[in-house]
Amino acid sequence: ETELAKRVVHHILGKGYQVTPQLLDKLLKTKNPVETCSQLLENTGPEDILLVELPTEKKEKKSIETPEEEAPPIHIIQDVTTNSTCTGCYEDFLHLFQDRYKQLADILSVRPGNPPTQISRLPSQGEAYLIGMVTDKRVSKGRDEPITFLTLEDPTGQVDVLLPPTIPENHVAQIVLDEVIGVRVEHRNNIPIAREVFFPDLPARNRHPRTEKDVGVLMLSDLHVGSIKFLEEEFNRMLDWLNMENGDKKQREQAMTVKYVVICGDLVDGVGVYPEQEEELKIDDIYQQYEKAASLLSKIRRDIRIVVAPGNHDAVRGAEPQPAIPPEVAQPLYDLPNLTMVGNPATLELHGIRFLLYHGQSLGDLVETIPGQSLDKPSETMKIQLRKRHLAPTYGRHTVLAPERKDYHVIHQVPDVFHSGHLHINSYSTYRGVVIVNSGTWQSQTSYQKKRNITPTPCRAPLLNLKTMKITELNFSSQGS
Numbered sequence: 001e002t003e004l005a006k007r008v009v010h011h012i013l014g015k016g017y018q019v020t021p022q023l024l025d026k027l028l029k030t031k032n033p034v035e036t037c038s039q040l041l042e043n044t045g046p047e048d049i050l051l052v053e054l055p056t057e058k059k060e061k062k063s064i065e066t067p068e069e070e071a072p073p074i075h076i077i078q079d080v081t082t083n084s085t086c087t088g089c090y091e092d093f094l095h096l097f098q099d100r101y102k103q104l105a106d107i108l109s110v111r112p113g114n115p116p117t118q119i120s121r122l123p124s125q126g127e128a129y130l131i132g133m134v135t136d137k138r139v140s141k142g143r144d145e146p147i148t149f150l151t152l153e154d155p156t157g158q159v160d161v162l163l164p165p166t167i168p169e170n171h172v173a174q175i176v177l178d179e180v181i182g183v184r185v186e187h188r189n190n191i192p193i194a195r196e197v198f199f200p201d202l203p204a205r206n207r208h209p210r211t212e213k214d215v216g217v218l219m220l221s222d223l224h225v226g227s228i229k230f231l232e233e234e235f236n237r238m239l240d241w242l243n244m245e246n247g248d249k250k251q252r253e254q255a256m257t258v259k260y261v262v263i264c265g266d267l268v269d270g271v272g273v274y275p276e277q278e279e280e281l282k283i284d285d286i287y288q289q290y291e292k293a294a295s296l297l298s299k300i301r302r303d304i305r306i307v308v309a310p311g312n313h314d315a316v317r318g319a320e321p322q323p324a325i326p327p328e329v330a331q332p333l334y335d336l337p338n339l340t341m342v343g344n345p346a347t348l349e350l351h352g353i354r355f356l357l358y359h360g361q362s363l364g365d366l367v368e369t370i371p372g373q374s375l376d377k378p379s380e381t382m383k384i385q386l387r388k389r390h391l392a393p394t395y396g397r398h399t400v401l402a403p404e405r406k407d408y409h410v411i412h413q414v415p416d417v418f419h420s421g422h423l424h425i426n427s428y429s430t431y432r433g434v435v436i437v438n439s440g441t442w443q444s445q446t447s448y449q450k451k452r453n454i455t456p457t458p459c460r461a462p463l464l465n466l467k468t469m470k471i472t473e474l475n476f477s478s479q480g481s
Contacts, residue, residue: 004028004033005024005028007033007034008024008027008028008033008034008037009024011034011037012037070302070303070338071259071302071303071304071305071306071337071338072259072260072305072350072351073305074260074305074307074340074348074349074350075348075349076342076346076347076348077347077348077349077354077413078345078346078347078408078413079324079342079343079346079347080321080322080323080343080404080408081323081324081341081342081343082323083406084321084323084402084404085404085405086402086403086404086405088402088403089403092403092404092405093403095403095404095405095406096401096403096404096405096406096407097133097178097407098155099405099406099407099410100133100178100180100390100407100409100410101133101154101155101180103407103410103412104131104179104180104200104389104390104410105131105154105180107200107389107412108131108180108181108182108198108200109131111129111182111198113129113184114127114128114129115129116129116130116131116182117129117130118154118155118156118157119132119152119153119154119156119157119158119159120156120157121156122159122185122192123187124187124190125187126186126187127184127185127186127195128184128185128186128192129182129183129184129185130152130154130159130161130182130183130184130185130192131154131180131181131182131183132152132153132154132158132159132180132181132183133152133153133154133178133179133180134150134151134152134175134176134177134178134179134180134181135151135152135153135158135177135178136149136150136151136177137149137150137151137175137176137177144165145165147162147163147164147165148162148163148172149161149162149163150163150175150183150194152181152183159192160191160192161183161185161192161193161194162191162192162193162194163194163197164193164194166195167194167196167197170372171197172197173370173371173372174199174370174384174387175197176366176369176370176388176393176394177393177394177395178393178394178395179199179388179390179393179394180200180390181197181198181199181200182197182198182199182200183196183197183198184196184198199387199388199389200387200388200389200390201386201387201389201432202386202387202389202414202431202432202433202434203414203432204432204433205414205432205433205434206433207433208416208433208435208469209352209353209354209416210353210466210467210468210469211351211352211353211466211467212467213467214257214465214466214467214468215257215259215260215350215351215465215466215467216254216255216257216258216259216260216463216464216465216466217258217259217260217261217262217350217355217417217463217464217466218242218258218260218261218262218461218462218463219262219264219419219437219439219461219462219463219464220261220262220263220264220439220442220461221263221264221265221266221311221359221419221420221421221422221438221439221440221441222265222266222311222421222422222424222439222440222441222442222443223235223263223266223267223268223293223441223442223443224266224268224269224313224441224442224443225267225268225269225283225289225292225293225296226268226269226270226271226281226282226283226284226288226289226292227269227280227281227282227443227446228280228281228282229280229443229444229445229446230269230282230442230443231442231443231444231458231459231477232296234442234458234459234476234477234478235296235442235459235476236296236299237476238459238461238474238476239296239299239300241255241474241476242255242258242261242300242301242304243255243299243300243301244256254463254472257465258304258463259303259304259305259350259351260304260305260306260307260350261297261300261304261305261306261307262306262307262309262350262355262357262419263306263307263308263309264309264311264357264358264359264360264419264420264421264439265309265310265311265312265313265314265344265359265360265421265422266311266312266313266314266359266421266422267290267293267308267310267311267314267325268286268289268290268292268293268313268314268315269281269289269313269443270286270289270313270314270315271284271285271286271289273312273313274448280446280447286315286329287329290315290325290329290330290332290333291332293330293332293333294330294332294333294335294336295332297333297336297339298336300338302337302338303338304338305338305339305340305350306336306338306339306340307339307340307342307348307350307357308324308325308333308339308340308341308342309324309341309342309343309344309345309346309357309359310322310323310324310325310343310344310359311344311359311360311361311421311422312359312361312422315329315330316344317402318400319400319401319402320344320345320361320362320392320399320400320401320402320408320409321343321344321345321402321404321408321409322343322344322359323343324341324342324343325341342357344357344358344359345357345358345359345391345408345409347413347415350466351466353416353417353466354413354414354415354416354417355415355416355417355418355419356411356415356417356418356419357419357420358391358418358419358420359420359421359422360378360382360420360421360422360423360438361392361398361399361422362385362391362392362393362394362397362398362399363375363378363381363382363420363422363423364398364399364422364423365392365394365397365398365399366381366384366385367381368397369394369397370384375423375425375454376425376427376454376455377425377427378420378422378423378425378427378438379427379428379429379436379437379438380427380429382418382420382427382429382431382436382438383429383431383436385411385418386411386418386431386432386434386436387431389410389411389412390407390409390410390411391409391411392409393409414434415434416433416434416435416469417434417435417437417464418434418435418436418437419437419438419439420437420438420439421438421439421440421441423438424440424441424443424449424454424456424457424458425438425440425441425454425455425456425457426438426439426440426457426460426462426473428462428471428473435464435469435471437462437464437471439461439462440456440457440458440459440460440461440462441456441457441458442458442459443456443458444456444458458477459475459476459477460473460474460475460476460477461473461474461476462474
């Protein structure tokens with residue numbers, strides 16, 4: 001039988017393929033394995049044969065180190081979980097916006113030039129540097145072109161500022177309500193006129209912190225387990241690769257580098273999230289959805305740390321910041337020894353590299369508000385969030401904000417990696433040294449998306465190497481293999 005197995009293997013290798021142990025066993029049980037194999041290869045494409053080493057020839061596998069027994073730890077820098085204090089009263093909202101102003105004003109205050117002037121002490125002539133929250137933005141018809149007026153407010157008062165045509169049009173377009181900006185003004189005819197507008201922005205950086213060895217972070221989001229659209233077969237294909245059960249030597253070596261799997265929201269599809277959702281559910285019980293998710297994630301190697309943040313479909317409060325998915329509904333996930341739950345947003349360190357996780361619900365708000373933004377290029381909108389140093393600047397739109405006494409959406413510490421999801425479209429970029437990743441989805445097109453002409457990019461998993469800070473997109477769809 002060993003000789004026959006070798007003949008079958010050599011026959012498949014001669015055709016340019018390799019074979020899984022399971023398929024080899026099935027072939028050897030047929031009447032004529034070599035002939036059956038020939039027929040199979042004639043009717044099979046490359047995507048239908050898994051590129052894995054045979055158990056009888058482990059020479060290449062010996063070059064791959066054995067995984068560590070324990071998953072690496074993570075350091076949680078900021079997370080609202082266990083820290084929420086809001087009750088929804090007026091004072092909570094007041095503290096939220098006061099904290100937002102203070103955090104962002106501290107960033108804007110370090111700009112070179114004159115120190116900021118309080119609005120209540122704005123001189124009636126000369127120049128001044130103001131830091132204020134935008135409480136109103138209105139456009140009036142000018143003689144030749146439209147003129148924009150902003151109302152800025154700080155803890156001492158408010159003032160109207162005119163933005164002349166000399167301010168770059170894209171700067172003016174990107175200003176949204178409730179964000180904090182800096183404006184250098186001069187008085188003309190008793191009207192403060194802006195000379196320059198500043199967003200808090202990130203400091204310029206040319207170099208990333210990096211790890212000495214190859215450390216892989218597999219970045220996922222929007223699994224929507226429980227939906228009839230959840231692509232379970234493709235997800236299992238990814239799990240097999242992650243566990244080095246398929247793929248050629250290079251692919252398995254790549255899988256071997258993975259030390260973290262980060263899931264950035266919408267682990268399950270939830271129940272009652274939108275009208276008539278029950279018609280698109282395969283599992284209509286929230287507890288069973290999390291049980292199914294835990295069953296899938298339990299297949300991941302124990303030397304890999306799994307990080308799960310919630311999204312708007314998960315069983316947590318809808319208002320952001322969201323605490324971690326609670327054990328009351330997701331105990332099977334808490335039972336996994338290598339899984340860590342965090343809130344949304346959350347700032348973490350993985351192997352010394354700082355990650356900002358945010359599911360991304362406010363991306364839709366910014367696309368609707370700022371001209372030139374698009375749902376199919378979420379990484380460009382994520383750049384705007386970094387420039388504003390805020391994840392959800394405008395209050396009162398689709399993204400509901402909980403009035404915590406601290407504004408957890410302020411990007412106070414500069415991340416090395418900014419990871420979002422929500423829009424179901426893979427998108428990557430960099431901005432001032434920050435790697436930007438929107439990690440797509442594992443759900444095929446829904447009826448909601450079809451009505452709005454949104455085409456998702458499912459089953460494409462970005463793998464970030466922390467040594468090179470380069471992203472490899474792994475396509476586990478039936479078309480990608």
